[in-house]
Amino acid sequence: MGLGIVLFSRLENWFDAFALRIGAPMETSGTLLGGRDLVLLPRLSHASVLDMHLARSHGVSAGLDYLLPGRFLWQLTTDSFEGVQAQAPFEAERLRWSLLRILRRSDDMPQALAARVRALSGDARVGEPQSGTTKSSSSQAGPGSELALFDLAERLARVFEGYVLNRPDWLQAWQRKASALPQGQALGLQQRERFAALEPWQAWLWQRILEDIGELSEEHPFARFERDLDQVVATARAQGIARITVMGLPGLTTQQMRLLALLGQHLDVRWLAMNPCRSFWDDLPELARRVPESFLPDEPWLNEQGPRLLGLWGKAQRDYLAQLRDLESVPGLSVGLAEIDVPADTTLPGRLRDLQQAIEARSAFPAVDPAVSAGQAGEAGQADTADEAPGLASSGLQVHGGQGLTHQLLLLREALLRRLEGPQADLKPSDCLILCTDLEAARPAIHQVFGTAGEGTGRMAYRIAPAARPSGALSVLLLDLLALRWSAFSLEQLAAWLAQPLFSRLVQLEATQAAQWHERLAAAGFITNRGERHGFDAALERLLLGAALPQPAGGHEAPALQIGELVVDRRALPLSSPQDLAQLDSLIGLLRSLERLTQEALTLAQWVEQIDTWLIDWVDPLLPAPDGEALREDVMALRLALNRLARLQATAATGAPEAVDVSIFRRCLEQALTASGGSLQLSGGINFMALGDGLLPPVRLVAVLGMDLSRWPRPSLLDELDLTGAWPRRGDLSSSAADRAALLDALLAARSDFW
Numbered sequence: 003m004g005l006g007i008v009l010f011s012r013l014e015n016w017f018d019a020f021a022l023r024i025g026a027p028m029e030t031s032g033t034l035l036g037g038r039d040l041v042l043l044p045r046l047s048h049a050s051v052l053d054m055h056l057a058r059s060h061g062v063s064a065g066l067d068y069l070l071p072g073r074f075l076w077q078l079t080t081d082s083f084e085g086v087q088a089q090a091p092f093e094a095e096r097l098r099w100s101l102l103r104i105l106r107r108s109d110d111m112p113q114a115l116a117a118r119v120r121a122l123s124g125d126a127r128v129g130e131p132q133s134g135t136t137k138s139s140s141s142q143a144g145p146g147s148e149l150a151l152f153d154l155a156e157r158l159a160r161v162f163e164g165y166v167l168n169r170p171d172w173l174q175a176w177q178r179k180a181s182a183l184p185q186g187q188a189l190g191l192q193q194r195e196r197f198a199a200l201e202p203w204q205a206w207l208w209q210r211i212l213e214d215i216g217e218l219s220e221e222h223p224f225a226r227f228e229r230d231l232d233q234v235v236a237t238a239r240a241q242g243i244a245r246i247t248v249m250g251l252p253g254l255t256t257q258q259m260r261l262l263a264l265l266g267q268h269l270d271v272r273w274l275a276m277n278p279c280r281s282f283w284d285d286l287p288e289l290a291r292r293v294p295e296s297f298l299p300d301e302p303w304l305n306e307q308g309p310r311l312l313g314l315w316g317k318a319q320r321d322y323l324a325q326l327r328d329l330e331s332v333p334g335l336s337v338g339l340a341e342i343d344v345p346a347d348t349t350l351p352g353r354l355r356d357l358q359q360a361i362e363a364r365s366a367f368p369a370v371d372p373a374v375s376a377g378q379a380g381e382a383g384q385a386d387t388a389d390e391a392p393g394l395a396s397s398g399l400q401v402h403g404g405q406g407l408t409h410q411l412l413l414l415r416e417a418l419l420r421r422l423e424g425p426q427a428d429l430k431p432s433d434c435l436i437l438c439t440d441l442e443a444a445r446p447a448i449h450q451v452f453g454t455a456g457e458g459t460g461r462m463a464y465r466i467a468p469a470a471r472p473s474g475a476l477s478v479l480l481l482d483l484l485a486l487r488w489s490a491f492s493l494e495q496l497a498a499w500l501a502q503p504l505f506s507r508l509v510q511l512e513a514t515q516a517a518q519w520h521e522r523l524a525a526a527g528f529i530t531n532r533g534e535r536h537g538f539d540a541a542l543e544r545l546l547l548g549a550a551l552p553q554p555a556g557g558h559e560a561p562a563l564q565i566g567e568l569v570v571d572r573r574a575l576p577l578s579s580p581q582d583l584a585q586l587d588s589l590i591g592l593l594r595s596l597e598r599l600t601q602e603a604l605t606l607a608q609w610v611e612q613i614d615t616w617l618i619d620w621v622d623p624l625l626p627a628p629d630g631e632a633l634r635e636d637v638m639a640l641r642l643a644l645n646r647l648a649r650l651q652a653t654a655a656t657g658a659p660e661a662v663d664v665s666i667f668r669r670c671l672e673q674a675l676t677a678s679g680g681s682l683q684l685s686g687g688i689n690f691m692a693l694g695d696g697l698l699p700p701v702r703l704v705a706v707l708g709m710d711l712s713r714w715p716r717p718s719l720l721d722e723l724d725l726t727g728a729w730p731r732r733g734d735l736s737s738s739a740a741d742r743a744a745l746l747d748a749l750l751a752a753r754s755d756f757w
Contacts, residue, residue, distance in 0.1 A: 007337060008272065009275050011276075013751055020247065038067055038241065038243050039067065042249065042262070043071075076223075082230070082234045094163040095673075148663050169182070183201070183729070193728040200723065244270065245270045250274060250276075250322070400757040402414075410707050432689075436689065436707060437691060439693050452464045474640070476504060476633060483596050492531070603662055604662070703754060703757070
């Protein structure tokens, strides 16, 4: 059968090929269950864009299984062979628990690592032999130190997960207590010094990780996948897998590519990949040799006579395509690689057409004719408004300078209004995709600028991609309450909660009563728990005392009342009805329940049990209400996240689960809620999303906000503890390369305007 790889230079052709393949009948001979249609994506958030295109092409997009390649391959392996763990043991979210246990308890820790742990935990005994029972460093931990130690465990877990995927030879060397750096390896002085500083204690950590995780087979499960491929194929057919489509984007490892190629020898596997230019890059005559296996991250790979735009922006795509091409040389693999070459799009406006054709044809970007007037020369220059550079309107390529993000958004709204509502309107809102280099920073300004109607204009419909954080009212409130530090609890914090409708419902308050209770507590002297005189408990005593004292007769007595050392406004104190007392009792009960809940360290399973009990006591009584649908959905999402956490720590290692304080549990819960969040659903209005955060459909207008030099490309996100930066290999993605690739994708998605 053989693996089929098809390269496309135009997004339209890539999407259309996917729709044609999904719409074609499947070959189901040898399969059960009627035939499953699998689509493998580097990010599941891409599925919504593909579904939208399928719905336009076929009217329906049902029956597809969208999966992550790594999860699919591991699940197929566990289904094929006995003794393979159901969850990959070296995923970062599991590995962090082993690392936390090691960092807390090891008394033979290398000094370089021990110094880091001592600085975070505040325990001077870390790394020193202990007499008697070895104690956890958390026993001497100061405020916030446990969370800081957990942060280090998470960082190291991500680093080691990357090693498992991309540097298995290093881990094998460390397991043999050898160096991962071969003798004579040509590295610079700084790279060698970095290896010398980090490798000894990382090798020690890897050996301890293997001990902590417990029994692992000598042979990696994926090695058995390759050796017993017939068994894997038989399992896939028994599960009804009839067709696999890989929507190839940078992000897959070399090993994942090879395993999918092996499946393609027996199953219908088709790889659809984007190629920014209309030829394979390894065939460029400017390249004197194939892309090296090891290179410096910023090493130029095209000489000065080559296509500069590809050289500057296309490194991530170039490396990915080179990895695909390497599959042709793997012994025993039959790989068919085809290129879909289409004529250049001559319908694009002038400068945008020139720029996209320069990329597709690997040619230089034509310079602006110096004879053109200053206004026309501004086609690729700056302008504060579209009127100041007449050439911009017809060029398709615009660059605007704004004094800050809000000013940029105001310029964008003005320009969009001319195209959406002016006398020469030629766009509709859904034709516009706005990409932000920092979406979370821009979110409030977007609502401020686009959420209010301009003078004489209509309100423009828009939608912003969901935030990468929990958004349900219950989830947000619970995370806020778990962050409560009772010693720093203040009136301002309570006022913010009382303003939330869900909190008011939990303590039986009507919307108008929240402000009244804020006034009562302020009148009773509550400021902050940092001092006894103005603390919450003292304010409660004054409230209850005011309720017990007789009220002034006839309204003639002075409103001032001396309670202890404090003179308060008596008119704000009376609790005049049983309802007042019931509300106060609910408020005290809710806050005290959380105070008790956060006092001790628990395992994740115990935390989940405690939170579930809290939900039963406080939230479940509100669910039967007629307007409780949104709350019921939020409770379901919260309980799914809690159940996932309970399973997560239980499958992390063979040792006893680690007890963690409320700060660590809150972090884990927030991550679990974020991981279960939805993806962007493109709307019929103007769509805002983060640059580099998703699959872009071809649209008429693409605008990029926040392209300040200090913001884009972003500074390197590679962790200083990650040794891959000292010895990079082809396929390693730096944040700057990924950012430039995102800009290239944005440019190629524009069909009439790129701003």
